[in-house]
Amino acid sequence: MKFISRQPLSSYVIAIFIIVTITGGLLSQIVTNQIILAVVLFMQFFILLFLVVRFHRDYIKPLSKAVETVDEILNQNYYARFQYAPVSELVIELGTKLNRLSKHLAEFSIQEQMQSEHLSTLIDHVQSGLVLIGKKGYVELVNRKFLTMFGNEQKDYVGYLYYHVLDHAIFEETVQNVFLYEKRVKETFSHYIGTEKYYYEVIGAPIMNEQNIVKGAVLVIYDITELKKLELMRKDFVANVSHDLKTPITSIKGFAETLLDGGIDDKETAREFLTIIHQEGNRMQELIEDLLVLSRLEQEDLILHYQKVNAVELLQDVVLTLGQQAEWKNINLTFENDLDEIWFEADLPRVKQVVINLIHNAINYTQEGGDVTVAVTRKDDTIQLSVSDTGIGIDKESLPRIFERFYRVDKARSRYTGGTGLGLAIVKHIVEVHKGKIEIDSEINKGTTIHVYLPVSKDLV
Ligand SMILES: Nc1ncnc2c1ncn2[C@@H]1O[C@H](COP(=O)(O)OP(=O)(O)O)[C@@H](O)[C@H]1O
Numbered sequence: 001m002k003f004i005s006r007q008p009l010s011s012y013v014i015a016i017f018i019i020v021t022i023t024g025g026l027l028s029q030i031v032t033n034q035i036i037l038a039v040v041l042f043m044q045f046f047i048l049l050f051l052v053v054r055f056h057r058d059y060i061k062p063l064s065k066a067v068e069t070v071d072e073i074l075n076q077n078y079y080a081r082f083q084y085a086p087v088s089e090l091v092i093e094l095g096t097k098l099n100r101l102s103k104h105l106a107e108f109s110i111q112e113q114m115q116s117e118h119l120s121t122l123i124d125h126v127q128s129g130l131v132l133i134g135k136k137g138y139v140e141l142v143n144r145k146f147l148t149m150f151g152n153e154q155k156d157y158v159g160y161l162y163y164h165v166l167d168h169a170i171f172e173e174t175v176q177n178v179f180l181y182e183k184r185v186k187e188t189f190s191h192y193i194g195t196e197k198y199y200y201e202v203i204g205a206p207i208m209n210e211q212n213i214v215k216g217a218v219l220v221i222y223d224i225t226e227l228k229k230l231e232l233m234r235k236d237f238v239a240n241v242s243h244d245l246k247t248p249i250t251s252i253k254g255f256a257e258t259l260l261d262g263g264i265d266d267k268e269t270a271r272e273f274l275t276i277i278h279q280e281g282n283r284m285q286e287l288i289e290d291l292l293v294l295s296r297l298e299q300e301d302l303i304l305h306y307q308k309v310n311a312v313e314l315l316q317d318v319v320l321t322l323g324q325q326a327e328w329k330n331i332n333l334t335f336e337n338d339l340d341e342i343w344f345e346a347d348l349p350r351v352k353q354v355v356i357n358l359i360h361n362a363i364n365y366t367q368e369g370g371d372v373t374v375a376v377t378r379k380d381d382t383i384q385l386s387v388s389d390t391g392i393g394i395d396k397e398s399l400p401r402i403f404e405r406f407y408r409v410d411k412a413r414s415r416y417t418g419g420t421g422l423g424l425a426i427v428k429h430i431v432e433v434h435k436g437k438i439e440i441d442s443e444i445n446k447g448t449t450i451h452v453y454l455p456v457s458k459d460l461v
Pocket residue numbers: 357361362365389391392393394402407408409410414415418419420421422423424425448
């Protein structure tokens with residue numbers, strides 16, 4: 001076909017000449033009249049020439065054009081179109097079908113390109129590390145997250161055997177097990193980035209083709225550091241609660257046993273021991289109450305009952321309630337204010353709890369004869385509640401930790417003053433659910449000031 005189509009028209013003319021000459025040679029045997037012979041041969045020449053020109057125009061040329069278009073398409077130029085005068089039905093049909101074909105291929109290639117772009121964007125933005133390993137064990141793909149987790153660049157992994165480039169023994173083991181058992185495998189491991197310890201979960205899965213033959217393996221690596229930290233915190237929390245409950249229980253048990261062993265007969269001892277039992281009972285009750293408050297605050301569906309609160313009145317109230325306690329310690333508890341009312345919206349009992357806990361601490365951690373000052377001001381859309389003391393202060397290292405549950409700078413002192421170690425954790429929670437913030441200033445042996453900022457209206461939250 002290619003051979004015919006590429007012949008120039010002149011070669012056909014030559015071929016016609018040869019045919020006419022042969023015909024002339026043959027006819028000259030039969031036809032004697034030279035004129036008739038010449039006329040016949042002329043007519044034959046022109047008829048043949050006419051037919052060849054038509055055939056060339058209608059079929060050969062369009063076909064060679066079609067072949068060119070197909071060549072273009074084969075070279076992945078899906079925008080190549082077959083353009084030719086509609087000289088015959090066949091050419092029209094060939095043209096429309098060829099153009100439809102290249103249009104479909106163009107659409108298909110755009111779709112394919114889009115899909116592969118989507119896929120690579122997805123792979124690169126997925127928040128887990130991904131590694132694709134081929135049948136022969138060569139790494140075919142690692143995504144961006146994997147690189148941020150384990151360092152290096154794409155080119156350091158892709159094209160290498162997995163056991164040469166994936167540093168962790170756990171990766172090697174996982175891939176081997178995936179290939180061996182042709183099943184999903186799950187492992188966890190830890191890894192240091194600098195001095196930080198990170199925890200990961202790696203899931204390996206085989207990639208099967210339609211015939212269920214393993215074509216490779218995929219590793220998905222999740223960062224489970226946060227989860228692990230939560231788990232550790234929970235374990236710590238349980239250990240702390242158990243410890244803080246065990247101390248008063250042991251004490252109660254001990255004194256009760258002594259009483260049962262005869263201590264009860266001596267009125268004086270009995271009174272003393274029962275007082276201790278009573279105090280330890282109170283301590284347990286406080287701890288359990290604080291735990292309940294915290295657990296309620298941590299509930300997902302916590303509802304705050306907002307109401308209009310006069311901050312001045314609230315502080316006066318609390319100062320009055322805790323006045324007695326301050327007096328026992330000979331502490332000068334004062335409330336500085338110039339205004340009669342400063343209104344804001346909050347869950348009253350909860351904000352009251354914040355103020356109680358702060359003043360409580362200020363009294364607890366201030367020596368006899370010291371000062372505790374409470375103040376409230378409004379700046380724009382924010383209420384600022386402040387509690388200052390001239391007490392023992394908090395050292396710089398402990399400052400960031402005092403809002404943690406059960407964290408006490410001086411455990412013995414906190415226990416002695418009846419602290420549960422949960423007061424500030426509760427404060428922080430309540431302030432956070434009100435979308436406020438806390439600031440703390442402290443200097444050892446000089447004193448501490450804690451500022452609480454709360455939005456004046458819940459609509460600002
Ligand atoms: N006003 C303060 N002055 C000095 N230290 C404080 C003050 N408030 C809190 N702290 C320190 O922060 C720790 C945590 O406080 P908190 O959560 O209320 O627990 P606690 O039950 O021990 O009072 C306290 O044990 C104490 O060491």
